[in-house]
Amino acid sequence: MRHSVRIAVGPVQFRIGSDWAEPVAALRHLYAGYPQDETRSADATVRLFAARPWRRWLRPSVHIGGDFIVPDALPLPLSMGLLAAEMGMNLQVALGWRRHMLLHASAVAKDGRALIMSGESGSGKSTLAALLGEGDWRLMGDEFTLIDPAAGDAIAFPRAVSLKNDAIAEVASRVDAARLGPLLSGTPKGDIRHLIPRADAIAAMQEPARPALLLFPRFGGELAVEPMGEGEAFVRLTEASTNYVALGEAGFAALTRLVRETPAFGISYPDSEAGMALVEQLWAEAAR
Amino acid sequence: MSAIATFVDLLAGRRDPATLARSDWDGAIGVARSEAMLATLAHRLHGADLPPAVAALFADQRAAAQVAQAQALWEAEMARRALAPAGIEFVLLKGAAYAAAGMACAAGRQIGDLDILVLASDIRRAENALLNAGWEWVKSDPYDDAYYREHMHELPPLIHKARDRMIDVHHTILPRTHRITPDALALMSDAVESAKGYAVLCPADMAVHCAAHMLADGDLQGGLRNLWDFHIMTRDFAAADPGYWGKLDGRALLHGLREAVHRAARLSRDLYGARLPEGWDRQYGTDGWFRRRLLARDDWGRVTEPLIEQAFYIRSHWLRMPPAMLARHLWTKWRKRQSVSSSGASSRK
CATH class of the missing domain: 3.40.50.300 (P-loop containing nucleotide triphosphate hydrolases)
Incomplete structure (x- = not known):
């Protein structure tokens, strides 16, 4: 995807991809102090994407995707991209994590x-x-x-x-x-x-x-x-x-x-x- | 190399996992999750030299798949307890059957709903027995319900009210309206007993059903998984019975599914490196479209060829019903979608 960031929270390694720069920049700011092992592969993938190419610019709305998705989840406006990322990360852990x-x-x-x-x-x-x-x-x-x-x-x-x-x-x-x-x-x-x-x-x-x-x-x-x-x-x-x-x-x-x-x-x-x-x-x- | 190619190569044993960089693992794991095959990959690479994070994730996946299979087989047992008192015999299909028979393709395989096959003459009694045992109708609309009953090869899905698990009760393996009509009576009467005591399709019919499900009925959603099932089961059945491929050919002919079965065999050769006997090992130009559809995912697990995906979706409907009926069906569905999307919810069938 165009923009991406890797974040480790507790035992979970995420990779988050986005069609827009803003949510990734906001995540980088929040998670700057978290340790990151660049050699470690991702346990969970989050995707923040535009349903149609032009919706990247025209009334941009952020759909939440990833390894696991909630069908019919409503997209969020780009101004709430950080919330979309948070919801996407929660969703992957809630539905995908099995170690604990x-x-x-x-x-x-x-x-x-x-x-x-x-x-x-x-x-x-x-x-x-x-x-x-x-x-x-x-x-x-x-x-x-x-x-x-x-x-x-x-x-x-x-x-x-x-x-x-x-x-x-x-x-x-x-x-x-x-x-x-x-x-x-x-x-x-x-x-x-x-x-x-x-x-x-x-x-x-x-x-x-x-x-x-x-x-x-x-x-x-x-x-x-x-x-x-x-x-x-x-x-x-x-x-x-x-x-x-x-x-x-x-x-x-x-x-x-x-x-x-x-x-x-x-x-x-x-x-x-x-x-x-x-x-x-x-x-x-x-x-x- | 693309993530999906890496993933397929790992399954086929063409790629040494020790040569994968972190970004390769990201992609392969992402694609495997999109194909609901991460636990299958975890089993395939069990014991290989893996980075610690990958090994830990794979161990989680194997453990989770084992629990999920035990739960799936428990559903089979629940169905048996509901149907046995009424004297209704049933055959397990797909994932639950592979698990019950202890087949290698069951290792890590995701099992969704419980799929069973009963004689067409038993279908009403099976429905009643299940309703009495706590299954109930999934809320659906009258059109869908009538459509299932008149034209499909299964009852509308039933869900158990306490365990929240779904059962699909089939009376044959392709929709009634499909151009091809398999011999459902032969499927039932030649079924065999599995290690766990449940009836499953005989080895040749099992591969025929797998190919039919993937290539004659579906739109190749989850195609890589079905193709993996086909590859592993035909490999193992042929190893146990030298005459297997011949029997498979005969059975495929009986059910009118020779084209689908042969194509599945060729695709399993092309993607997973299956070795085919003479008479099977051919080249068909149209296989390229199927390979493209099966491999249409990028490194983030997204579908990369929406047009081909759409084309296979239309193809599946084209095979399932005659043109006039297809037109009527799509018109009804389209109108329903319009009215539903204007009221806020949506569904796709």
């Missing part, structure tokens, strides 16, 4: 042990992970957490954090502006701005961490903590996994072990300050 069990969850780590937060978009899991990652936690990822079926460890997937709507201002006030990508306003998911993880989190992205605490956050409402049984955590995580069924028995064994060995809580919190305080408190109590 994939959880739709954020994660942070401390002392080699991981806190995993699973929830739907809007639950605040990404924002909490991003904010904790600016403190004394290592950010492992805001979107996917991988579980090694053999060892049971959590594996990091620290892509550029996708901050949405109110979280943008909240995080932007605490970080160097050089770590923020361009503001993408009015996307199908609202306003989006990417945050480049801290250099130490990127440098440590190959280091696994032992799962020590599972949280199922819900943003909004009174501060509340509810211990969650193994069964409920198991069912929720099967729903949060994109490859649980495809992994078969290995996926079942990995997930069973995860919920048996890791204390789990459902939490709700009214604002990020309260949420972070609650996380620290639960970590101190539960993850001893």
Whole structure:
């Protein structure tokens, strides 16, 4: 393709091709600090393309393709090319990765042990992970957490954090502006701005961490903590996994072990300050 | 060298994997994924000297394919439990059959829906038995449903409500409206028992069906995979039975599929290096178009020859139904697409 870039996030090596220069330039900026082994072949391919040649210039719209595609996915305007690239990368991992069990969850780590937060978009899991990652936690990822079926460890997937709507201002006030990508306003998911993880989190992205605490956050409402049984955590995580069924028995064994060995809580919190305080408190109590 | 040529050479054993640069691997892996053959390549190169990242990816693919095959064979078992009490005999087709028979082409092969063949006289009872056992109709419109029932060689697809897996119940191997009418009764009555106990087509019919599916019915989507199946099964059947090619020729003649079977054999020679016996080893100018269609992918896995792809798509319809019927069918489909695209969704059949 006309423009391309190679990016390694955690264990996954991507190659991303594009009919336009802009999305590739934006990716190069966000992922400049990520280690890159030029001899390593790609595990996953993403293609950003124009459905018709003239749509490269005339009302340019970016179709998302690659090894795996979603039929009938709507294209995005070129101004949102970076979001298209992010969606394309997520899609390849969600549908194509088989080495680990994939959880739709954020994660942070401390002392080699991981806190995993699973929830739907809007639950605040990404924002909490991003904010904790600016403190004394290592950010492992805001979107996917991988579980090694053999060892049971959590594996990091620290892509550029996708901050949405109110979280943008909240995080932007605490970080160097050089770590923020361009503001993408009015996307199908609202306003989006990417945050480049801290250099130490990127440098440590190959280091696994032992799962020590599972949280199922819900943003909004009174501060509340509810211990969650193994069964409920198991069912929720099967729903949060994109490859649980495809992994078969290995996926079942990995997930069973995860919920048996890791204390789990459902939490709700009214604002990020309260949420972070609650996380620290639960970590101190539960993850001893 | 193009990625697709590298990929085909790796499968054929004409290229030493140690000579591939990173960009060659990028392309070969991308193309293999586009052809749904990455796990097949992973099996073909098992034990070869590979870069660590490629070896790791291939190990993932082999493990995933093994799970997927176990799941596919479980679907065959579910079908057996649904159909056996009603006394309905069925024959496994395609991927599930290759896996059940432990054939070499099954190694890493992707298996999509479960395809089975039943006697035409059993098709209504098979449908009822499956509906009673938890399969249900995929939401489709009345035109598609009626079209399947009147003109196709299979029931409209059924999907299991709990396991979300699809089954295609065939009563023959080509559409009823196709210019060629295979002998469905012979397919059923000469079926053999596989290692896992399921009935599968006899070796000659299996290759006939593979060629028919690729060259007489389809538009060569997934053609490289079907051709790989054909190449590996004919190679192994011929190694076990010196009279195999002769039997295949006779069976192809019986089913009216001699042209398709011979072409599949020549293409497997041209692409995968198959060695053909006398009488098969010929040259046909028109094979060039098929090779071009099969190899039409660039280093990013994209289709490179949309016109040839379109031409084969039209060809597949031309073979499937008489001209007047084709015109009516395309007109109905086109009008439906117009009304659907104006309402926001779309589908292609």
